[in-house]
Amino acid sequence: MQNEYTEYAKVFKAFCDETRLMVLSLLQSGEKCACVLLEKVNVGQPTLSHHMKILVESGIVSARKEGKWTHYSLNESGCENAKELLELITNVSEDN
Amino acid sequence: MQNEYTEYAKVFKAFCDETRLMVLSLLQSGEKCACVLLEKVNVGQPTLSHHMKILVESGIVSARKEGKWTHYSLNESGCENAKELLELITNVSEDN
DNA sequence: AATACATATTGACAAATTTCAATATATAGT
């Protein structure tokens, strides 16, 4: 294939791994640095880094570098976009 | 792991494959039988059947058997549930 | 500049997912 849905799927992939969901849940209470996330989540540092990359690339999470640290936070417009996509794909059309 | 997020992830997995997104999009205009979906989607019959199983088990789609045919449709409460989960996981908490 | 620390990248392996061919099941029509 390789169509519009490929792009949509990429967004939803952000949400279909339990480690990523856990990270998102941690970010709901505000920006967190990678080292804090690492303490809470049960994976090694390179694995977390990999998941953060997926979250950032899907637009759901923002990264802010500050000295040695990387601070992550929910990207509100990215989250909005995900919600809109979900609406788009699940809403029943009027003229059924 | 194996926690609440495992269950959430299962719901989002329904949306993270482009074939499944295409099927969902087809179902937006109303119930369709598997044979109709098969014509539109670029995978073989066993593969479609596999995807439909995932969609049904995630609660996003309902199946209705009628004679030889299986008719699939969007399950509105399942879709609602998915939207609520997405809210739940992306909403920034007040007391940030 | 040397060291320590935080994070990212690479490469390899393991596990999960997608796919198909072959086959099974179930129903309808003859």
Add this chain to the structure above:
DNA sequence: ACTATATATTGAAATTTGTCAATATGTATT
């Protein structure tokens, strides 16, 4: 009962994803 049709299941191959160990990069501190 036989045949045709629609869908499901099984088993295997191919692909993708998640994981870790090792290493690289980049920043701060001494």
